[in-house]
Amino acid sequence: MRTHATRRTLSVLGCALALVAGAATAETGVTDDTIRIGLMVPLTGPAGATVGPGMATGAKTVWTEVNEAGGIHGRKIEWVEEDTGCTAEMGIPAVKKAIHDHQVFMLASGGCSNEILSYRDIVLENGVPYSVWGATNDKITQQPNCCIFRTSLRAGYEGVLQADFARSVPNAERFAIIAQHDAWGQAKYDGVMNKLKEYGITPIADEEMTAETADATPQALRISKANPDVIITDLFPKPTTVFLRAAHQYGLTKLPIILHTSINDLVQLEKDVGIPGAIDNAYTVTFTRDPNAPDLEPWKAKLAAIAPEIKLTPYSMWGVTGASVVVEALQRAGRDLTRESLIAAMESIEGFESEMIFGPLTYSAEDHDGNKTGMFQKLHNGKQVDVGLVWKAIE
Amino acid sequence: MFFDLLASGIALGSIYGLVALGMVVVYKGARAVNFAHGEIFATAAFVGYLLTANGIGYWGALTLAVLVTTILGILIERGAYRPLANASDLALIIATIAVSFMIKGVVRTSYGTRGDFVAYPPIFSFDPLIIQGVFIQRQHLVLGGVAVVCMVLFGLFFALTRHGKMMQAVSEDKEAAALVGINVRLVFLWIWALGSLLGGLAGVLMAPIILVYPDMGLSILVKSFAAAVLGGFDSLAGAVIGGLLMGIFEQMLSGYAGTMFQDIAGFAVIILVLLVRPSGLFGSKEQTRV
Numbered sequence: 090m091r092t093h094a095t096r097r098t099l100s101v102l103g104c105a106l107a108l109v110a111g112a113a114t115a116e117t118g119v120t121d122d123t124i125r126i127g128l129m130v131p132l133t134g135p136a137g138a139t140v141g142p143g144m145a146t147g148a149k150t151v152w153t154e155v156n157e158a159g160g161i162h163g164r165k166i167e168w169v170e171e172d173t174g175c176t177a178e179m180g181i182p183a184v185k186k187a188i189h190d191h192q193v194f195m196l197a198s199g200g201c202s203n204e205i206l207s208y209r210d211i212v213l214e215n216g217v218p219y220s221v222w223g224a225t226n227d228k229i230t231q232q233p234n235c236c237i238f239r240t241s242l243r244a245g246y247e248g249v250l251q252a253d254f255a256r257s258v259p260n261a262e263r264f265a266i267i268a269q270h271d272a273w274g275q276a277k278y279d280g281v282m283n284k285l286k287e288y289g290i291t292p293i294a295d296e297e298m299t300a301e302t303a304d305a306t307p308q309a310l311r312i313s314k315a316n317p318d319v320i321i322t323d324l325f326p327k328p329t330t331v332f333l334r335a336a337h338q339y340g341l342t343k344l345p346i347i348l349h350t351s352i353n354d355l356v357q358l359e360k361d362v363g364i365p366g367a368i369d370n371a372y373t374v375t376f377t378r379d380p381n382a383p384d385l386e387p388w389k390a391k392l393a394a395i396a397p398e399i400k401l402t403p404y405s406m407w408g409v410t411g412a413s414v415v416v417e418a419l420q421r422a423g424r425d426l427t428r429e430s431l432i433a434a435m436e437s438i439e440g441f442e443s444e445m446i447f448g449p450l451t452y453s454a455e456d457h458d459g460n461k462t463g464m465f466q467k468l469h470n471g472k473q474v475d476v477g478l479v480w481k482a483i484e
Numbered sequence: 485m486f487f488d489l490l491a492s493g494i495a496l497g498s499i500y501g502l503v504a505l506g507m508v509v510v511y512k513g514a515r516a517v518n519f520a521h522g523e524i525f526a527t528a529a530f531v532g533y534l535l536t537a538n539g540i541g542y543w544g545a546l547t548l549a550v551l552v553t554t555i556l557g558i559l560i561e562r563g564a565y566r567p568l569a570n571a572s573d574l575a576l577i578i579a580t581i582a583v584s585f586m587i588k589g590v591v592r593t594s595y596g597t598r599g600d601f602v603a604y605p606p607i608f609s610f611d612p613l614i615i616q617g618v619f620i621q622r623q624h625l626v627l628g629g630v631a632v633v634c635m636v637l638f639g640l641f642f643a644l645t646r647h648g649k650m651m652q653a654v655s656e657d658k659e660a661a662a663l664v665g666i667n668v669r670l671v672f673l674w675i676w677a678l679g680s681l682l683g684g685l686a687g688v689l690m691a692p693i694i695l696v697y698p699d700m701g702l703s704i705l706v707k708s709f710a711a712a713v714l715g716g717f718d719s720l721a722g723a724v725i726g727g728l729l730m731g732i733f734e735q736m737l738s739g740y741a742g743t744m745f746q747d748i749a750g751f752a753v754i755i756l757v758l759l760v761r762p763s764g765l766f767g768s769k770e771q772t773r774v
Binding site: 296297298301303307308310314327331334339360361362363364 | 496601605612619694746
């Protein structure tokens with residue numbers, strides 16, 4: 090009787106051990122020769138023409154090169170592309186499909202804050218590592234957070250840079266801000282306001298627009314009446330265009346106007362605004378370098394080999410940077426790859442340099458926002474150029 | 485600041501009035517609230533943009549875009565209104581909402597992957613006119629001027645022409661109108677075509693100011709609906725005056741109370757009017773529920 094019971098106990102233990110051992114050797118999305126990554130990109134919707142294809146092509150360029158060189162520890166990267174549409178409606182089913190149907194090892198890309206916030210809990214509950222390359226909302230990487238990392242500059246930090254830059258304008262004492270108070274804009278706005286508060290500054294005008302505001306005359310008038318020295322804006326590209334058209338009427342575009350990373354193409358902004366001189370004093374934050382820098386020239390051909398229509402833009406640069414960080418983490422994690430080992434590897438990255446961005450990326454167990462450095466740019470003779478040297482990172 | 489806000493309020497209000505006028509024409513004539521009217525406005529803006537981008541001048545693009553939306557109105561009448569003409573009000577409302585989503589879907593299919601908006605080229609230089617210290621945008625002047633001319637022409641059309649009177653007769657009592665030999669079906673077709681023409685006209689006039697994006701119809705629909713409720717949903721003059729008041733109210737509220745109130749002005753007007761004077765300023769008493 091006792092022998093039978095012991096045998097039964099042993100067989101149960103054996104099965105459990107086999108399961109545990111099996112689980113250890115067969116991590117989801119990892120085989121002997123492949124690592125499957127879910128590439129979460131907006132291919133339709135508002136960002137479908139620019140953000141998604143740019144990021145996806147940047148990543149594919151890096152990973153194709155890695156695969157052609159033999160892969161990582163004998164494994165090649167394979168990717169499944171899921172269209173998130175930049176919306177919760179498409180993002181939630183897309184992430185579920187990637188995790189449960191495609192059984193991916195990890196997720197990567199992620200261009201839109203609202204979309205990622207909608208499925209953030211799903212990612213955390215499943216413990217899937219996620220490298221976010223474009224979205225900025227602070228809450229995406231907020232602790233406790235087992236496994237979401239970011240290579241883009243988070244909104245709160247961007248706000249700090251905007252405030253610092255505004256304060257650096259010679260003789261600037263009166264600051265105005267105009268912002269969207271949705272999930273996207275609030276984080277940037279809070280970053281600006283907290284930093285200004287640290288400096289003991291209260292903006293003399295604090296105006297609001299939504300993405301739908303049709304006419305910015307009241308905003309422009311109120312700011313004009315307050316007579317500021319500098320204007321900080323945290324608005325989507327569309328309301329930014331509407332605001333600048335109205336602001337120009339009242340002479341406000343003669344003042345320094347501080348924009349943000351979502352307005353990363355000043356040449357396009359100038360075309361959209363359609364008023365000569367209206368963005369002559371506009372400065373935008375970016376964490377990616379000038380795409381026309383001579384040393385980046387080879388990347389144009391590499392991208393074109395993957396997708397001829399994709400240029401070297403901030404979006405494809407986000408993709409190249411993010412994909413390179415993923416490669417670095419996979420290399421550090423070694424041949425015995427598990428989600429836990431990858432997360433530990435990501436958290437060990439310190440001072441990672443990418444030729445696409447200004448600052449190094451450094452992560453830790455407590456801080457999954459690797460990027461803390463930005464640069465300001467403005468238009469000069471029709472080209473977007475850096476202003477000053479490297480703008481200091483967040484302390 | 486007051487006169488600057490007044491000037492921009494009148495310009496914006498003219499557009500709200502023009503869109504509201506299109507809604508009221510359909511409501512008066514066909515007793516249907518057209519919730520697809522905002523999408524007609526958006527369609528015109530996109531068609532106008534497409535034509536302008538392909539080298540057609542602003543006024544040519546405006547004419548063609550208005551023609552397209554007029555045809556769209558006819559198609560809505562034939563495809564959605566006529567089969568449901570004797571159905572309940574709720575069925576008609578659902579039908580126009582469905583049409584609105586269908587049009588938006590088509591526009592998104594064409595433009596949804598081109599960024600979140602396209603910038604319509606300005607009609608005139610952006611240098612404002614400065615009259616007695618008041619800044620007036622040339623584009624606002626044109627917009628207000630065209631809107632006023634249209635309103636006057638429509639007023640005259642309904643008051644003086646045979647077709648206008650036939651439309652009024654059908655709106656009053658379609659059975660009686662049919663008895664005296666009026667082709668009621670044809671009149672309904674004109675009503676939807678005219679309503680859509682007005683929506684299209686407003687769309688191309690407004691596009692250079694507000695930029696063009698697939699969801700632009702909803703916010704204009706809310707504000708124009710508020711204008712029609714304010715003026716009285718069965719009053720042509722009420723729609724125009726309601727639109728102007730709505731535009732001025734919106735600008736003054738955001739200018740003096742705070743810009744955070746700008747986009748809630750429309751909803752505030754709807755609720756206030758329904759509570760205080762459900763028939764609107766110029767609406768007839770029986771039109772208490774719209």
